[in-house]
Amino acid sequence: MKKYSSEQIRNVALVSHGGAGKTSLTEAVLFITDAINRLGSVESGNTTTDFDEEEANRQITINTALAPLEWNQTKINLLDTPGYFDFLGDVKGALRAADTAMVVVSAVNGVEVGTEKVWEYSVENNLPRMIFVNKLDRENANFEETLQQLQNFFGHQVVPLQIPWGEEDSFQGVIDLINQKALTFANNGKEVDEKEIPDDYTDKLEEMREKLVEAVAENDDELLEKYLEGESLSEGELKEGLKKGILAQNLFPVIVGSSTLGYGIKPLLDIITSYSPSPVERGEATGYAPGKEEEVTISPDPESPFSALVFKTQTDPYVGRINYLRVYSGAIKQDAQVLNSNKEKTEKMTQPFNMRGKTQIPAEEVVAGDIACVAKLQDTGTGDTLCDRSRSIQFPRIDFPEPVISFAVQPKAKGDEEKVGSGLSRFVDEDPTFRVERKTETRQMVISGMGELHLEVIINKLRQKFGVEVELTTPKVPYKETIKKSTKVEKKYKKQSGGRGQYGHVFIELEPLELEKEFEFEEKIFGGVVPKQYIPAVEKGIKEAMDEGVLAGYPVQGVKAILFDGSYHPVDSSEMAFKIAASQAFKQAVEQANPILMEPIMEVEVTVPESYMGDIMGDINSRRGKIQGMDPSDGLQTIRALAPMAEMFRYAIDLRSLTQSRGIFSMKFKHYEEVPSHISEQIVAASKEEKEEG
Numbered sequence: 186m187k188k189y190s191s192e193q194i195r196n197v198a199l200v201s202h203g204g205a206g207k208t209s210l211t212e213a214v215l216f217i218t219d220a221i222n223r224l225g226s227v228e229s230g231n232t233t234t235d236f237d238e239e240e241a242n243r244q245i246t247i248n249t250a251l252a253p254l255e256w257n258q259t260k261i262n263l264l265d266t267p268g269y270f271d272f273l274g275d276v277k278g279a280l281r282a283a284d285t286a287m288v289v290v291s292a293v294n295g296v297e298v299g300t301e302k303v304w305e306y307s308v309e310n311n312l313p314r315m316i317f318v319n320k321l322d323r324e325n326a327n328f329e330e331t332l333q334q335l336q337n338f339f340g341h342q343v344v345p346l347q348i349p350w351g352e353e354d355s356f357q358g359v360i361d362l363i364n365q366k367a368l369t370f371a372n373n374g375k376e377v378d379e380k381e382i383p384d385d386y387t388d389k390l391e392e393m394r395e396k397l398v399e400a401v402a403e404n405d406d407e408l409l410e411k412y413l414e415g416e417s418l419s420e421g422e423l424k425e426g427l428k429k430g431i432l433a434q435n436l437f438p439v440i441v442g443s444s445t446l447g448y449g450i451k452p453l454l455d456i457i458t459s460y461s462p463s464p465v466e467r468g469e470a471t472g473y474a475p476g477k478e479e480e481v482t483i484s485p486d487p488e489s490p491f492s493a494l495v496f497k498t499q500t501d502p503y504v505g506r507i508n509y510l511r512v513y514s515g516a517i518k519q520d521a522q523v524l525n526s527n528k529e530k531t532e533k534m535t536q537p538f539n540m541r542g543k544t545q546i547p548a549e550e551v552v553a554g555d556i557a558c559v560a561k562l563q564d565t566g567t568g569d570t571l572c573d574r575s576r577s578i579q580f581p582r583i584d585f586p587e588p589v590i591s592f593a594v595q596p597k598a599k600g601d602e603e604k605v606g607s608g609l610s611r612f613v614d615e616d617p618t619f620r621v622e623r624k625t626e627t628r629q630m631v632i633s634g635m636g637e638l639h640l641e642v643i644i645n646k647l648r649q650k651f652g653v654e655v656e657l658t659t660p661k662v663p664y665k666e667t668i669k670k671s672t673k674v675e676k677k678y679k680k681q682s683g684g685r686g687q688y689g690h691v692f693i694e695l696e697p698l699e700l701e702k703e704f705e706f707e708e709k710i711f712g713g714v715v716p717k718q719y720i721p722a723v724e725k726g727i728k729e730a731m732d733e734g735v736l737a738g739y740p741v742q743g744v745k746a747i748l749f750d751g752s753y754h755p756v757d758s759s760e761m762a763f764k765i766a767a768s769q770a771f772k773q774a775v776e777q778a779n780p781i782l783m784e785p786i787m788e789v790e791v792t793v794p795e796s797y798m799g800d801i802m803g804d805i806n807s808r809r810g811k812i813q814g815m816d817p818s819d820g821l822q823t824i825r826a827l828a829p830m831a832e833m834f835r836y837a838i839d840l841r842s843l844t845q846s847r848g849i850f851s852m853k854f855k856h857y858e859e860v861p862s863h864i865s866e867q868i869v870a871a872s873k874e875e876k877e878e879g
């Protein structure tokens with residue numbers, strides 16, 4: 186690839202609801218621009234950007250892939266992102282790296298939930314947006330209706346630059362409203378023929394072009410005046426106005442085509458090079474001086490000190506770790522010493538390269554505004570800023586979503602624990618929406634992610650890359666046991682037959698404490714009835730007994746134990762004897778003290794469109810949840826509730842199906858509460874059964 190200046194770069198993220206055609210579009214574009222010489226397809230599992238085995242098998246995108254290509258003296262960095270919600274993290278990263286969001290919409294399905302979401306994220310990132318209406322060749326494709334939906338959802342600034350010539354079986358080309366030509370395509374879109382506008386489209390063309398001109402004029406006072414006075418805009422004015430409107434996020438042009446036929450792809454490329462902003466036109470980026478509040482602005486000047494944001498990290502079996510960088514200023518230079526300002530570490534830059542799918546293409550120098558990869562950095566991961574020491578800066582962190590679903594993992598073969606642990610932690614490195622935790626309370630390894638599919642993919646990768654098989658189960662709930670009333674017991678532990686005997690004798694009183702206080706111990710021994718040297722053994726015996734409660738074997742907490750009387754034997758007493766006596770006393774006391782099970786209660790926040798409110802509240806009630814409050818905003822409702830952890834493990838999945846994926850939620854631990862008795866009985870019974878089997 187030749188060198189490109191910052192003005193000659195376009196960074197375009199393809200985003201959509203799952204399956205709208207982003208990967209097929211990327212493949213078509215690569216083929217048409219001769220970046221690849223064989224046209225792959227999603228069905229055959231041989232596209233450039235869905236190169237991962239899991240992607241090819243499932244025919245969906247899992248990882249954002251880069252597809253740099255050259256067109257009209259411009260380098261276009263396409264980012265082919267995943268559409269499934271489980272892989273949202275990668276979409277967020279790509280949107281941070283891009284200067285334009287190309288929202289792909291299927292003409293068959295129209296605006297879908299995922300369309301709304303990616304639009305929202307693009308707005309959050311202040312990104313200029315374009316819309317590609319795809320699949321116009323498919324049965325049930327309907328441009329009029331799709332356009333209507335787009336305008337209903339995203340406003341009247343959604344304006345077509347083209348309309349399809351025919352639809353479904355009779356889709357034969359594209360009517361270009363700006364140049365007023367009909368375009369047809371051959372050789373998978375490599376050849377374009379310009380034709381006169383067909384007669385049955387002349388009226389439509391006029392009507393749609395008028396709307397386009399009006400929309401452009403509305404964005405510019407001068408043009409508007411001209412327009413209102415009945416003057417027509419020159420072609421130059423129209424194009425310039427359009428470009429300005431797009432950059433200002435006031436106009437969202439609609440482009441049409443079919444990715445699999447290659448129709449409309451060349452015009453799409455022309456529109457990207459002419460109307461989507463270069464990094465220079467996007468202007469300054471904002472960051473912070475490390476440790477300080479005030480903003481620092483960075484202009485996309487290749488001559489200024491280097492700065493870049495790592496928006497994705499990937500581990501390659503051969504190359505090791507690869508970081509994807511969006512450069513904001515200066516240039517990536519091989520061997521340069523740069524600062525990772527988040528980790529305060531110096532990194533030495535290796536030779537940067539372009540990635541096209543999985544293919545590395547060497548790049549000599551990567552200037553401000555460009556996207557490229559660097560391998561073998563020591564401490565750098567997703568979200569980190571790399572910069573020149575002379576101007577230390579941190580770009581805002583990428584707002585990755587928090588995991589919503591958890592499973593316990595267990596290796597199928599004994600002895601694989603370590604391999605599983607180290608394999609999983611490698612994936613944590615790559616994927617900010619994936620977590621692994623070792624839960625000491627339940628002695629389980631728990632993985633968390635964005636959905637079942639996300640975790641399933643990770644488990645498959647673990648098998649492919651590390652050769653270990655694991656099983657996923659619902660995590661155990663870290664119940665605790667406690668007592669409800671005070672009680673006193675006496676316990677004598679005595680063995681005095683032959684040889685040296687054992688003798689320990691204690692009176693213990695138990696009192697309930699707040700659960701958070703875990704455990705307190707007090708001794709009220711008078712006159713040395715239990716000698717000083719045995720008292721620590723008494724405490725130790727109780728503590729050990731607390732590890733496994735009498736009800737279902739969960740740890741006991743929220744108990745105060747008072748040693749208030751006892752006796753000893755001058756020869757037979759020992760620390761061991763007192764420990765055993767204390768432990769037995771404690772167990773007996775707990776049984777008398779009305780023991781109960783306590784369960785973790787989560788604080789849950791669910792945000793859904795208002796129409797789902799009833800269903801959500803009903804569902805929360807059925808999970809033993811308690812509604813705490815509601816906050817309406819913008820047609821959405823946020824419901825705050827408390828609900829037991831035990832009922833919430835599958836909530837991510839259930840919320841999706843309840844709301845057609847429109848709902849989001851977050852959850853964090855709040856406190857422990859008593860388990861209702863009918864449920865407690867089941868837990869106790871289950872634990873007995875497990876004990877008998879085990």
Ligand SMILES: Nc1nc2c(ncn2[C@@H]2O[C@H](COP(=O)(O)OP(=O)(O)OP(=O)(O)O)[C@@H](O)[C@H]2O)c(=O)[nH]1
Pocket residue numbers: 201202203204205206207208209210226227228244245246247266267268269319320321322323442443444445446
């Ligand atoms: N007929 C027709 N089929 C298309 C077109 N574009 C994509 N498809 C098909 O639609 C399906 C999904 O296409 P993809 O390119 O994988 O869509 P995607 O947006 O990348 O999907 P995700 O990455 O999983 O979100 C595949 O079976 C494609 O062959 C099109 O323009 N016309």
Ligand SMILES: [Mg+2]
Pocket residue numbers: 206207208209235245246265266267268
């Ligand atoms: Mg895809």
